[in-house]
Amino acid sequence: MTTAWTFSKRTLLLGLGSVPAAALLTPAAARADIEVNVNRADVQPLPIALPAFGGGQVGSDIAGVVSADLARSGLFRPLDPASFIERDLNSAIVPRFPAWKQINAQALLNGQATAVGDRLQVDFRLWDVAQEKQLLGTHMEGSAESWRHIAHKISDAVYQQLTGEKGYFDTRIIFVAETGGRGSRTKRLAIMDQDGANPSYLTDGSAIIMTPRFSSTSQEITYMELRPQGSKIYLLNLDTARSESLGDFKGMVFAPRFSPDGAKVAFSVERAGNSDIFVMDLKNHATARLTTDPAIDTSPSFSPDGTKIVFESDRSGSPQIYIMGADGSNPKRVTFQAGRYNTPVWSPTGDYIAFTKQTGGEFHIGVMKPDGTDERILTSSYMDESPAWAPNGRVIMFCRESGGGGRKLWSVDITGRFLQPMPYPGAGSDPAWSPLLN
Amino acid sequence: MVTIRNPGSALRLTLIAGAALTLAACAHKPSYPTATTAPPVAQRAPEPRGPTAPPRTEPVTQNALPGSERDFAINVGDRVYFDYDKYSVRDDAGPILEAQSTWLKRYPAVQVRLEGNCDERGTQEYNLALGARRANAVREYLIAHGVAAGRITTVSYGKEKPIDPGAGEQAEAHNRNAHTAIVSGARMQ
CATH class of the missing domain: 2.120.10.30 (TolB, C-terminal domain)
Structure with missing residues (x-):
């Protein structure tokens, strides 16, 4: 019954050159303009785009777990990937925001999974589509079999960023x-x-x-x-x-x-x-x-x-x-x-x-x-x-x-x-x- | 085991923008502490009775060996029934429990366990407590009728071991019971 994963995470330092300076300089205290209230029953779930992470099957699986987590909270509405216009998105470049606004995505999560030996490295970024602003950028690393655990941690990070409440998915x-x-x-x-x-x-x-x-x-x-x-x-x-x-x-x-x-x-x-x-x-x-x-x-x-x-x-x-x-x-x-x-x-x-x-x-x-x-x-x-x-x-x-x-x-x-x-x-x-x- | 490769930053998600989010990481035997007050056995006013006890399903036969577990179950009756949320011994249970005490005094080597049971129209923990009340009500009845206290143990199964797997009032009436289980000392059939 011992947990069979190891795990670490740190600041994401990839692709800085391609991120607009305005995004980098967002004050720490400023919350996203999009915000989800967990305490009210009359809110509409937030439309969020969760394209498959790069990195093959595990990248796709991670996005799937995050999507299921957020959908089950009732606070998010993951958009149908078939509707996505920008298809060559990767975690090192800034998204083409008009392509995501066009499908009414308010938030966008993209990322990249990379196998390094028996380790798995995952970078992800959360974007406020309307403000064209990066909200999160994180690098996580764990054993290869810990991919679901990493995915739940990403769900928690997104939930916390957009609701202001702690998550509960990595449980x-x-x-x-x-x-x-x-x-x-x-x-x-x-x-x-x-x-x-x-x-x-x-x-x-x-x-x-x-x-x-x-x-x-x-x-x-x-x-x-x-x-x-x-x-x-x-x-x-x-x-x-x-x-x-x-x-x-x-x-x-x-x-x-x-x-x-x-x-x-x-x-x-x-x-x-x-x-x-x-x-x-x-x-x-x-x-x-x-x-x-x-x-x-x-x-x-x-x-x-x-x-x-x-x-x-x-x-x-x-x-x-x-x-x-x-x-x-x-x-x-x-x-x-x-x-x-x-x-x-x-x-x-x-x-x-x-x-x-x-x-x-x-x-x-x-x-x-x-x-x-x-x-x-x-x-x-x-x-x-x-x-x-x-x-x-x-x-x-x-x-x-x-x-x-x-x-x-x-x-x-x-x-x-x-x-x-x-x-x-x-x-x-x-x-x-x-x-x-x- | 969980190992953190970089303890300094392991619990922190740092934003590129400079903001930081914290993911909060969130036998020896004790003696029974003090004496308890025994509750009155029948402190509640009688209420309209639910469905009456079901007839015993085993055919009454004369071939059970006297003093055997089968003799007890068939010729005495090993189960009495209770009203909803009640633990007072019902009038129709009195003759059965008197017969149980008579039988137990006739076969003094027999040890019994009183098992309290509840219907499913209550929560698990409350029903464990209610089943214990029912088992104890029968225990006190038997003791009052001359059965030595040392021959009787009790347990509550709450609603965990229904004898009638159905739903509805009849099943619920069956499942509100105390079962007198023979643990040892009966003659072998």
Whole structure:
């Protein structure tokens, strides 16, 4: 499960003589005149031209991956390459802008991939077509097999340049791969790139795996294993394959989630039918109990600054969302609208809490401000659950099950406009998003 | 493993124009910390019942060896059902659990595991907690009827192991149950 690529990048120093001085002197603070707003639902996707990079098949493949990434964000509309007029573009010359204006491209990304031994060098430039201005010029280098990784890094660079938000494309998804029908499901821990490429299994299916969650600081996950003998919570380092149990508890343990610094795990412990929230310091396994209510207290999730924990409890008679101090102090209910609220997850950027809501016989993924205001229902179906944030806090992946059907991974952005199944053909549940890869 | 060839600039995309973009890179056994408060077994007001428990599918036969797992399943009943989002023992489950406790006292070598199950109209983590409540409700019932606590363990499968793979209210009613599984000590059939 070790990542098999090496990678570096540096300033692009090619073809300077052919780039207009005006482009070179653009002030650092000046953002492109074209800008995409990720927080509004009424924006039109930005038309962008993504001609195949030079360098043969790998150049073409890189442009294809970038195009798919940007299209799936819902914020960009890659133009049909068949419409392109300028065909002899390469990364060392300035594009003929009128030819790109004519097909209504607002942005243009071109590049060159070059194999040097077993290394791959990639140069790319992002252009503002209307302003005839270069926005990005970068040289990246990695092992030959890291070409998809390089492509996702390019997607992130373009997304960040044009939206002002960090990207989320050079990331992985840990999830539960499911095989077999309802009643005889095998549930294995699995991992794939965020675009569904390179899926692989990490467990053999002998135990039910549930709720894997990424650390936001490292390639480490925590997950629950369920057997007839009971449940256990594990930590697994994806780089070293080192695995460790949180220990043995009387009763069920479930719903693990890392603190933002990765130093603690909050989780539920059940004893004599009562589930409460605990937190364990991973250095010394010191464990503290945070809730004592006889109700169900579960699904803890830390605020990004680590000072608060949002969780669900049915202490009012139905499951609702509460926020308490990270030491368990001062729990306060934040949901009061009709419906049952489950699995709150604080966004990595802190501005929203995602949740699962049950109302009117359907399940929904929604977001709200941490004080419970501005609730926005993003999805509705027979069963939507298990929201997971992209590291930039602008996209949510979740699990959708149709009545009588299998479970699939879907994603939706925080405006609710771009709802789509993940490009992974198998059945899956319990997604969790990695932080950006290095 | 990830190796960075040029650590100084590895996390930085530098623009030709001079602007810089930063790509942010983004077991020992613990003791159970404190005592818990056991919840009341049936604290909620009874609500209208869902579909009633399904009839047992196995034909009732007389040839099960007394004290065997088959005897328990066929002649006693190894599963009781719950109302939606409830964990109180229903009236129709009482006679089954009384028969279970009588049988278990007659065969004192038997160890059981109470497996709590839920329908799919709830989220995974909530259902793990709800299934644990159901398993514990049955455990307390059996203990109150004279079965030694040391003979009983519990587990919650949440909604992960439905006995009825269908969708709809009938399947959901089947899947809201607590199963009394014999772990050891039964006579071999």
